[in-house]
Amino acid sequence: MKTKRKASSVLLGALALLMLITGCSQPGNNSGSSSSGDSPETSSSSADVTMGTGGSAVGFIFVGTKDDYGYNQAAYLGSVAVEEAYPDLKVLRAENVPETAEAERVMEQMIKDGAKIIFPTSYGHLEPALNVAKRHPDVVFFHQGGLKTANNVGTYFGTIWEPVYLAGVAAGKMSPTGKLGYIVSVPIPQVLLNVNAFTLGARSVNPDATTSVVFTGSWCDPGQQANATNSLIDSGADVISLHQDCMKTVIETAERRDVMTVGYHADASSLAPNGWITGSLWNWPELFVEMVKTAQDGQFKGSKFDGKYRGTLADNVVQLGSFGANVPADVVQYVEDQKKALLEGTLLPFAGPVKDQSGEVRIAEGETPTVEQLEGSDYLVEGVVGSIPK
Structure with missing residues (x-):
């Protein structure tokens, strides 16, 4: 990864500690108890507590x-950056919070x-956040990945499909068979968009490549992930990617079976020294600090975060991860050239014509969809094997 952001010793220490973890302990997206944001480690400030200014905690x-x-x-590391940037602001965290009224x-x-x-x-925390926001108009909410906003609720995300497309290019170059596997959670637009981007990237270098997709119905269920990974490999897939919250089980299962992997969200290359190709990563620290500063300064209303903010590959909000040790130099160079073209605007991954699985043209020739249109994806493109759950 070629990021040149300034990282402090606290953030680096947190990252180093996290990468020593050897287990992914979350049992599933609707299981596990939630905490109530306890054990903040910093002192509170005495700043004003009107909407968008001051407050003693985030x-x-x-x-x-x-x-x-x-x-x-990835999101946790962003919170660590906020903690460091605002040592007098309590940082409250709660893990394993289900996408239910418990989030409220x-x-x-x-x-x-x-x-x-x-x-x-x-994604599923949006409706609870909107409900709480109505009751607390003096609190600013920054929701990750949401498609709806409110007076005091802004959403932020990134065009992660850009590096996902590039990762698909790498997968298409690396796969001897052209049979790729993709393990996903639920059929929300962002999930479908990533499967499509990955497939289009792979087929740009191998028009016969296919992506077999498995929907687990969960953001993180290691048992389901292991079954899905083994099933895809047994059916012939030689590269596995995913849109799941946790990656450890998928990456390690594929590594044990000598199958290559493409990661998502955070760098998990340490789990697959032989099979890692690359990944699509979030880079939240600087953005989170900027969002908190905007709210702390009372500038939320009318800011770029007051609505739907989407960072891009050019903004460094989303990134293409490092390449694995076994990825040939010519493949690395080809993908880097494609990345350059994408950044220069000469490569448009979703430029039409784009057909869905049935052969229907979803993006007409000469058309380039907007980010908002892409985030409304409700179909899978030609080359994807598997159907969208009803």
């Missing part, structure tokens, strides 16, 4: 664990504990 809720080698770990209870407790800024980080 709260982060995660649907899984902070050491999942994935979605929650956790956020309400954080507000009681002084939070004037809250980050609900899972």
Whole structure:
């Protein structure tokens, strides 16, 4: 990864500690108990507590664990950056918060504990956040990945499909058979968009490549992940990727079976020294600090975060991960050239014509969809094997 952001010793220490973890302990997206944002380690400030200014605390809720080698770990590292940037601001965290009314209870407790800024980080935390926001118009909510906003609720995300497309290019180059596997959670638009981007990337270098997709119905269920990984490998897939919150089980299962992998959310290359190709990563620290500063300064209304903010590959909010040791130099160079073209705007991954599985043209020739249109994806592209659960 070629990021040049300034990292402090605290953030580096947190990352080093996380990468020593050897287990992904979250049992599933709707199981596990939630905490109420306890054990903050910093002192509170005496700043104003009107909407968007001051407040003694900032709260982060995660649907899984902070050491999942994935979605929650990436968001957790962003919270560490906030903790470091604001040593006088309490940072409240709650792990394993389900996407139910329990999320409302956790956020309400954080507000009681002084939070004037809250980050609900899972897709399914949006409705609970909107409900709490109505009751607390003086609190600013930054929801991760949401498609709806409110007066005091902004959403943020990134065009992660850009590095996913590039990772698909790498997978297409590396696969001897052109048979790829993709393990996903539930058929929300962002999941479908990533499967499509990955497939389009692979087929840009191998028009006969196919992506077999398995929906687990869960953001992190190691048992289901192991079964899905083995099933895809048994059916001939020689590269496995995923859109799951945690990666450890999938990456390690594929590694044991000498199958290559493409990661998502956070760098899990240490789990697959032989089979890791690359990954699509979130880079939240600088963005989280900027969002907190915007709210702390009373500048949320009218800011770029007051609505749907989407960072890009050019913004360094989303990144293409490091390449594995066994990826040939010519493949690395080809993917890097594609990345350059994407950044320059000469490569448009979803430029039409794009057909769905039935052969229907979803993006017409000469058309380039907007980010909003892509985030409304409700189909799988030609080359994907498997159907969308009803």
